[in-house]
Amino acid sequence: MADNYYDPKDLKNFPGIGDFQKELADKFFSWYTEVFKDSALTAKEKSLVALAVAHAVQCPYCIDAYSSDAFEKGWSEAQMMEAVHVAASIKGGAALVHGVQMMNKVREISM
Amino acid sequence: MKSLLAMQHTLASAPAQLAVLAGAAGERFPFFTEKLKEQAKFPLKPANLAVLQVNIGKMCNQVCKHCHVDAGPDRKEIMTRETMTACLDALRNNPGITTVDLTGGAPELNPDFRWFVAGIKQLDRHVIVRCNLTIILSNKRFYDLPKFYKSYNIEVVSSLPSFTADRTDRQRGDGVFKDSIAALQMLNEEGYGMPGTGLILNLVYNPAGAFLPPNQQSLEKEYKVELKRLYDISFNQLYAITNMPISRYLDYLLASGNYEKYMEKLVDAFNPAAVDSVMCRNTISVGWDGHLYDCDFNQMLDLKVSCGNSAHISRLDVRELEKRDIMLNQHCYGCTAGAGSSCGGAVT
Numbered sequence: 001m002a003d004n005y006y007d008p009k010d011l012k013n014f015p016g017i018g019d020f021q022k023e024l025a026d027k028f029f030s031w032y033t034e035v036f037k038d039s040a041l042t043a044k045e046k047s048l049v050a051l052a053v054a055h056a057v058q059c060p061y062c063i064d065a066y067s068s069d070a071f072e073k074g075w076s077e078a079q080m081m082e083a084v085h086v087a088a089s090i091k092g093g094a095a096l097v098h099g100v101q102m103m104n105k106v107r108e109i110s111m
Numbered sequence: 112m113k114s115l116l117a118m119q120h121t122l123a124s125a126p127a128q129l130a131v132l133a134g135a136a137g138e139r140f141p142f143f144t145e146k147l148k149e150q151a152k153f154p155l156k157p158a159n160l161a162v163l164q165v166n167i168g169k170m171c172n173q174v175c176k177h178c179h180v181d182a183g184p185d186r187k188e189i190m191t192r193e194t195m196t197a198c199l200d201a202l203r204n205n206p207g208i209t210t211v212d213l214t215g216g217a218p219e220l221n222p223d224f225r226w227f228v229a230g231i232k233q234l235d236r237h238v239i240v241r242c243n244l245t246i247i248l249s250n251k252r253f254y255d256l257p258k259f260y261k262s263y264n265i266e267v268v269s270s271l272p273s274f275t276a277d278r279t280d281r282q283r284g285d286g287v288f289k290d291s292i293a294a295l296q297m298l299n300e301e302g303y304g305m306p307g308t309g310l311i312l313n314l315v316y317n318p319a320g321a322f323l324p325p326n327q328q329s330l331e332k333e334y335k336v337e338l339k340r341l342y343d344i345s346f347n348q349l350y351a352i353t354n355m356p357i358s359r360y361l362d363y364l365l366a367s368g369n370y371e372k373y374m375e376k377l378v379d380a381f382n383p384a385a386v387d388s389v390m391c392r393n394t395i396s397v398g399w400d401g402h403l404y405d406c407d408f409n410q411m412l413d414l415k416v417s418c419g420n421s422a423h424i425s426r427l428d429v430r431e432l433e434k435r436d437i438m439l440n441q442h443c444y445g446c447t448a449g450a451g452s453s454c455g456g457a458v459t
Contacts (some may be wrong), residue, residue, distance in 0.1 A: 043325075
């Protein structure tokens with residue numbers, strides 16, 4: 001066990017999750033590969049979606065992987081940062097919209 | 112920006128580059144030859160020789176950051192008419208060589224470029240010119256190049272690493288994108304890349320950074336849509352080419368701290384299926400001074416063909432060359448990574 005929770009080398013060992021449960025890992029990686037292929041959305045578009053989601057879920061492995069992948073697929077620095085802002089806006093908005101719930105509660109109990 | 116040679120940079124020398132490549136070989140990164148042995152593909156043998164790729168000089172009007180030739184305005188090495196005549200003799204004596212691929216530097220800067228093209232066409236060979244596009248606008252004397260190419264039905268292959276100015280100029284220099292677009296429009300006006308004309312205009316994508324090319328087919332589709340939409344430009348095919356870890360690109364990798372990670376990417380992406388179609392199997396590369404190499408990359412590393420008797424164009428012996436072992440080194444991982452890479456793009 002490493003001294004830190006996140007190790008960049010672990011990203012490369014991701015397929016190793018099959019060592020403990022092969023059948024489910026195989027299903028996951030097969031599905032994952034299919035998801036990221038050119039289809040109704042291009043692989044390039046999916047990469048930018050993945051980059052935004054990676055920031056929303058704050059996964060360092062995913063940020064590492066999809067920062068490279070999105071840039072390699074041709075997205076510019078500005079486009080990638082705008083995608084991160086979209087993720088941040090949704091996360092910020094998700095917190096803030098609960099302010100309505102807070103207001104409703106306060107109005108319910110206040111004189 | 113100057114060439115590595117003009118800056119007297121260590122990496123201007125081939126032995127220094129080979130020493131870097133040898134640094135982690137066999138330890139961190141397996142020997143390329145060992146990888147081929149695992150696949151029972153060592154020694155790597157040629158197929159029939161069909162292409163003569165001729166580097167007619169290292170002089171170029173551009174100084175691209177990734178250039179494996181270390182070309183630039185300060186490079187003076189140029190092929191003489193005498194060596195070109197030896198190339199024409201070799202073609203005359205070897206009808207199996209059907210294609211001549213002219214490269215540089217900017218091949219058009221050789222004063223005998225047009226004379227050489229006319230001589231090759233007289234021998235009824237297909238000619239490819241690796242045109243950097245900006246040469247067409249660099250001087251009035253080159254404005255007629257699209258017409259010249261057309262008059263000989265030359266296939267034009269040109270680098271454009273992105274359909275955006277930012278990424279193109281970062282790799283190829285300020286203002287290169289704008290001039291490249293104008294040159295492509297001139298080529299389109301002559302019929303190049305246009306349906307039904309038979310005039311072939313292919314583009315080349317090289318990654319502008321320390322990474323491998325994305326899927327060639329998807330990229331070509333996107334280039335076609337965007338270049339048409341933004342600039343009304345048409346072309347035939349897009350070749351996605353991997354950058355080799357040599358010369359100026361090697362310098363960039365080392366200076367940016369990306370060398371080991373890049374080599375790891377190349378090694379991890381080794382694709383045995385790409386080995387059979389690497390370009391050194393059907394191509395011989397001719398240096399500006401007439402020496403022969405397995406490919407343009409080996410030429411820059413001064414790794415001459417292994418059969419000494421046929422090591423110069425004036426002594427080209429196809430039968431002997433077709434029996435040789437191809438010279439391999441760690442940079443060869445660049446041609447076998449992912450979908451593979453050649454001067455004609457992906458190979459699988």
